[in-house]
Amino acid sequence: MSGMLGSYLMLAAILFCLGLYGALTKRSAVIVLLSIELMLNAVNLNLIAFSKYGVVPGLKGQIFSLFNMTIAAAEAAVGIAILIALYRNKGTANVDEFNEMKR
Amino acid sequence: MESVYSQYAWVVPIFPMLAFLVLTALGRQMKEVGVWISIVCTFASFIYALLIFIERVGSNVEDYTKGMDWIRFGGVHLSVGFEVTNLNALMLVIVTFVSLLVNIYSRGYMKGDERITVFFAYVSLFTFSMLGLVISSNMLELYIFWELVGVCSFLLVGFWYQKPAAKAAAKKAFIVTRIGDVGLFIAILLLYVYMPEHALDFASIHNVFTQPDALAAAGIGAGVTTLIGILIFVGAIGKSGQFPLHTWLPDAMEGPTPISALIHAATMVAAGVYLVARTFDVFHASPDAMQVVAYVGGFTAIFAATIGIAQNDIKRILAYSTVSQLGYMMMAIGVGSVTAGMFHLFTHAFFKALLFLGAGSVIHMIHQQDIHQMGGLGKKMKVTAWTFGIGALALSGIPPFSGFWSKDAVLAAAWEGHKGLFVVGIIAAFFTAFYMSRLFFLVFTGKPVTAAKDVHESPPTMTIPLVILAVLAVVSGFVYTPFNSWFGTWLEGTETVEHANYAVMAISTIVGLLGIGLGWLIYRKHAISSEAIAGKLPWLTKLLANKYYIDELYHAIIVTPLRAIGGALAAFDQWVIDGIVRGVASLTLLTGRASTRMQNGQVQTYGLITLLGCVLLIVAIVGRRLW
Numbered sequence: 001m002s003g004m005l006g007s008y009l010m011l012a013a014i015l016f017c018l019g020l021y022g023a024l025t026k027r028s029a030v031i032v033l034l035s036i037e038l039m040l041n042a043v044n045l046n047l048i049a050f051s052k053y054g055v056v057p058g059l060k061g062q063i064f065s066l067f068n069m070t071i072a073a074a075e076a077a078v079g080i081a082i083l084i085a086l087y088r089n090k091g092t093a094n095v096d097e098f099n100e101m102k103r
Numbered sequence: 104m105e106s107v108y109s110q111y112a113w114v115v116p117i118f119p120m121l122a123f124l125v126l127t128a129l130g131r132q133m134k135e136v137g138v139w140i141s142i143v144c145t146f147a148s149f150i151y152a153l154l155i156f157i158e159r160v161g162s163n164v165e166d167y168t169k170g171m172d173w174i175r176f177g178g179v180h181l182s183v184g185f186e187v188t189n190l191n192a193l194m195l196v197i198v199t200f201v202s203l204l205v206n207i208y209s210r211g212y213m214k215g216d217e218r219i220t221v222f223f224a225y226v227s228l229f230t231f232s233m234l235g236l237v238i239s240s241n242m243l244e245l246y247i248f249w250e251l252v253g254v255c256s257f258l259l260v261g262f263w264y265q266k267p268a269a270k271a272a273a274k275k276a277f278i279v280t281r282i283g284d285v286g287l288f289i290a291i292l293l294l295y296v297y298m299p300e301h302a303l304d305f306a307s308i309h310n311v312f313t314q315p316d317a318l319a320a321a322g323i324g325a326g327v328t329t330l331i332g333i334l335i336f337v338g339a340i341g342k343s344g345q346f347p348l349h350t351w352l353p354d355a356m357e358g359p360t361p362i363s364a365l366i367h368a369a370t371m372v373a374a375g376v377y378l379v380a381r382t383f384d385v386f387h388a389s390p391d392a393m394q395v396v397a398y399v400g401g402f403t404a405i406f407a408a409t410i411g412i413a414q415n416d417i418k419r420i421l422a423y424s425t426v427s428q429l430g431y432m433m434m435a436i437g438v439g440s441v442t443a444g445m446f447h448l449f450t451h452a453f454f455k456a457l458l459f460l461g462a463g464s465v466i467h468m469i470h471q472q473d474i475h476q477m478g479g480l481g482k483k484m485k486v487t488a489w490t491f492g493i494g495a496l497a498l499s500g501i502p503p504f505s506g507f508w509s510k511d512a513v514l515a516a517a518w519e520g521h522k523g524l525f526v527v528g529i530i531a532a533f534f535t536a537f538y539m540s541r542l543f544f545l546v547f548t549g550k551p552v553t554a555a556k557d558v559h560e561s562p563p564t565m566t567i568p569l570v571i572l573a574v575l576a577v578v579s580g581f582v583y584t585p586f587n588s589w590f591g592t593w594l595e596g597t598e599t600v601e602h603a604n605y606a607v608m609a610i611s612t613i614v615g616l617l618g619i620g621l622g623w624l625i626y627r628k629h630a631i632s633s634e635a636i637a638g639k640l641p642w643l644t645k646l647l648a649n650k651y652y653i654d655e656l657y658h659a660i661i662v663t664p665l666r667a668i669g670g671a672l673a674a675f676d677q678w679v680i681d682g683i684v685r686g687v688a689s690l691t692l693l694t695g696r697a698s699t700r701m702q703n704g705q706v707q708t709y710g711l712i713t714l715l716g717c718v719l720l721i722v723a724i725v726g727r728r729l730w
Contacts, residue, residue, distance in 0.1 A: 020714065024707050032707075099704030 008049035016042035029086070029093045033079050040072045108155045109167035109187040115152050115195055116234035118144040119202075119227040126224035137220035141227050142206045148234065149199035156196045159189055160593065168306060170240055179301070186240035186305060189594055190445065194237040194377055197452045201369035202230040204568040208460050209361040211564035212467055222262060226365065229255035233370040237377065241304035242291045245381075249287065249342070249374060253280050256371050260358040272357040279351040283341015287378075290334035297323050297331075305381060312384040325389065332385045332392030335378065336399070343375025343429045346403040350654055352426055356418040360463030363418060367425045368456035376432045376448050380441050387439075397437025401517075401524045404430030406651070408534035412541070413647030416472045417462050420542050424498065425455055427531060431513050434524055440516035442594050446583050447513055450505035453579050454497040457572035461491035464561040464569065465546060474545045481547035483559060486566045488547045490573040495543045497576040499536035500615045505580030507612070512583060514611055515604045525607075529614050536618025544626040 015038055022035030044065040051061025087093050122144035126137050133140075170184025206226060213219050232255055236248035254277075261273025295301050298311060299321050311317045318328070339345070344352035352372070356363055366372060379386065379396065386392050407426035414420045428451050435444035464487045465480060466472055481488035497506035510532060517525040560566065583590030625631045646652070701712060 024711050024714070095707060096705065098706070 005049055005053040008045060008053070012042045012045040012049065015039075015045065027094050027096055029083050029095050029098075030080075032095055033076060033083070036079075037072060037076065040068060044068050108151070108158050109192075110169070111151075112155055112167070112187045112195075112238055113185050115148050115155075115199065116231050116238065118148040118151075119231040119234065122227040123224050123231060126220050126227065131220065134219060138210050138223055141223040142203070142210070144227065145199065145203045145206050145230060148230070149196075149203045152192075152195035152199045155187060156192045159187075159192045168240055168304075170304070181243060182241065182304070183244050184240040184304075185238040187238065190380060191237045191377075193445070193449065193594070194373070195234060197373070197449060198230065198233050198237060198369045201452055201456050202226070202233075202365060204456065204460070204572060205361045205365045205369075208364075208463070208565050208568045209359075211562045212361050212463055213359065218262075222259075222359070225255060225258045225262070226362075229259060229365065229370055233374065236374055240306075241302075242294060242308070242382075243303050245378070246284075246287065246291055249338070249378075250284065252342075252371055252374055253277060253284065256280075256355065256366060259362045259366075260355045262358055262362070266357065269357040272351075272354040276351040276355045279348050280341040283338045283348055283375075286334045286336075286341070287338025290331050290338065293327065293331050293334065297321060297327060308382065309384050312388045318388065328385065328389040329391045332382075332389045333395055335382055335385065336392065336396055339375035339379045339433070340399065341375070342378075343372045343433070344426045345375070345399055345430060345433060346406055347653070349403065349407065349426045350657065353419050353422040353650075356416070356422050360418065360459060360466055363422070364456045364459035364463070367422070367459060368452040372425060372429055373448055373452065376429065376436070376444060379433065379436050380445055383436065383441050386436070393437050393439065395437070397434050397517075397521060397524060400430045400433025400435075400437050401527045402430070403427065404434060405527050405531040405534070406430075408531040408538070410647055410650050411538040412534060413644060415474055417465065417474050417477075417542065417546065418459070418472055420474070420538055421455070421458050421462060424458075424535065424538070425451075427535060428455070428498070431510065431528065431531070434528065435513040435516050438516050438519070438521050438524065440512070442583070442590065443509070443512035443516045445594060446590060447509040449582075450497070450509040450576070450579050453572050454494045454504075454506055454576040457490060457494040457569060457576050458498065460565070460569055460572065461487050461494060464565055467561060467565070468559070474542060477546045478549045479547070479551035484547075484561070486560055486569060490566075490569040491547065492543060493573045493576055495539040497580075499539050499619060500532055500611055501536075501619070502608075502612055503577070503580070505576055505578070507615075508580035508583060511604075511608055511611055515607045518604060518607050529610060532611055533614045533618045536615040537622050540619040540622025541626050544622060548627055 019035045019038030019040075019042060022038065023032050026032050026035065047061040047065045047068070051058055054061070083093060086098060090097055119141075122141045125140055129137075166186065166188045168184065168186040170182045172180070173183045174181040206223070209222065209226065213222055216222065229252070232248050232251035236245055236252060239245040239248060257273050257277040260276050261269050263269045264273070291303065294303060294308070298307060299317075302308075311321055311323070312328070341348045352367075355366060358366075386396060404427050407423045407430060411420050411423035411427065414423060428447070432444040432447050432451070435441075435447060464484065465477065468484065469477065469480075471477060493504065497504035500507045500510040502508075510528075514525060514528050514532075517528050625636075649655070701708065
């Protein structure tokens with residue numbers, strides 16, 4: 001049974017790394033947001049895997065992942081709202097152009 | 104008998120100190136008044152010193168010592184205090200008297216100088232230091248005043264600090280005497296280690312070193328005694344301008360002339376002779392140390408006298424003469440006669456102060472120091488010429504002037520058992536008489552050469568000290584003659600039998616007259632041409648005129664290597680030490696620059712760096728676990 005845990009964790013790690021790679025390299029802000037969602041879901045996967053196959057199985061992990069999804073939805077809504085505002089101001093969704101935080 | 108005045112002997116140095124403090128605090132506002140403050144304070148000191156002296160002369164007064172704790176922690180116990188003995192009562196009178204005359208004289212000599220009050224403040228401090236040195240009751244206290252004397256000579260030699268030569272001379276005087284001071288300091292440390300209960304006062308030193316039992320009980324072997332004696336003498340060599348540390352004394356002529364008189368007669372150079380006389384018990388316990396003192400003194404006497412022949416600067420001739428006479432004093436102490444040494448110091452103080460003040464009077468008038476630029480001044484400056492002549496005769500050792508009696512005492516002491524030194528002393532006496540007659544005839548007789556117009560006698564404030572000193576240069580010798588040994592008995596506290604040594608007296612007189620006669624023939628009658636002699640022996644003339652190249656030698660073997668080492672160390676400091684410091688600084692700066700560049704506003708870059716940091720952290724944690 002515990003053999004299953006390794007596979008889930010591996011899948012979650014791969015998903016997380018993909019998300020991380022996307023978040024750090026993609027120039028389009030939309031893709032970056034998508035990548036962040038990917039990372040969050042990798043974490044959700046981890047939580048569920050542990051709640052099922054972990055040392056102390058229980059419902060806590062599943063509850064947590066539900067919370068996560070809710071917050072991820074809220075975050076996506078806020079993120080896209082900011083993105084639209086930025087796009088209106090700068091006329092682009094390119095992350096490289098958003099460097100107002102410099103200095 | 105109970106001593107009355109000696110109990111308050113500490114007031115003697117207090118007066119000049121007071122003058123120094125007042126002049127330093129309020130000096131700038133008062134020109135003439137400041138001068139008077141200094142004169143009056145020194146006069147008060149002199150009067151009190153004279154009272155002590157008269158009291159001690161009049162009756163057989165016990166030595167008076169008073170001390171108090173200064174520092175006491177653990178086993179270390181240092182005290183301060185003062186002591187009055189016949190020896191330092193004599194010194195108090197000499198120092199205050201010469202200082203007083205120099206004060207009065209300087210009023211005329213330094214008139215119109217911008218910093219005249221500063222000058223008098225320094226002179227007062229100088230007098231204070233020397234008086235403190237004289238009445239100190241222990242070695243450490245003496246050492247403190249010893250250094251103060253050194254500082255004052257530095258200040259006064261460099262008084263005209265606008266002149267580069269004066270600046271260099273002041274530094275030289277300070278540094279060269281410091282070499283000797285280190286010797287003295289090591290001697291004090293050795294005494295501290297070896298003396299029972301770490302006592303440093305002169306009474307204990309006397310008690311230990313005069314009793315072989317006490318010496319053995321304290322574990323002081325012959326080697327240690329000799330070492331201490333020689334190290335004390337090294338201190339005296341530095342201060343009293345003995346070979347090989349004599350080089351600073353002629354250069355110190357860059358200071359104002361009254362200061363030369365003060366340094367040469369009463370304060371600075373007398374300190375060395377006084378120190379050796381004061382710690383004579385240490386030398387007495389070690390025949391080897393005595394030999395060193397005697398031979399260094401004898402060598403210095405003849406060595407400096409020969410240099411004096413070939414110099415052309417009036418003050419430098421007198422300076423080398425002082426070096427030579429100090430050699431006599433050391434020689435006398437080295438052959439075992441403290442009395443002869445101190446007696447020569449006593450008479451020398453008067454006639455050397457006289458000669459310097461006389462030279463100052465000449466320089467003041469014609470602003471020249473080269474004796475070939477003078478001549479015929481005797482007619483215009485009668486008082487100066489006469490008094491200078493008396494001083495020269497006294498220095499040359501012609502009877503009945505004081506120098507004759509004291510030089511005779513020195514030579515008679517050398518005659519007993521040190522025939523070699525006696526011969527050296529006689530030859531040096533011949534040279535002394537010769538260069539003094541050369542000096543006198545070139546400056547005061549013959550045709551006037553000087554370009555200066557309106558040469559006249561100096562003001563009374565300068566000539567009166569000359570006259571007083573001239574009288575003393577004549578009569579001061581009579582306190583200790585072969586027919587009247589009062590001085591020796593009084594100074595040493597025991598009955599000394601002085602038997603007249605007519606052979607010595609005759610030889611020294613004849614030699615003195617011969618020297619003067621030769622000088623008269625060459626420089627007055629021009630019967631023998633000095634150029635012809637110089638032409639026959641060009642190498643010798645050159646050697647003497649260049650003072651045996653001692654300065655050049657020191658420059659080559661000491662100054663240059665030290666400069667090289669200094670340069671190397673400075674380079675090490677500049678490149679290696681500073682290099683490390685600057686390297687660390689620039690590394691930090693570069694790191695700062697690099698991290699500034701990362702802050703480019705790109706969220707993705709920040710994220711990447713955060714990731715890298717996380718990875719590094721994980722690698723570190725995991726790596727440590729695997730280690």
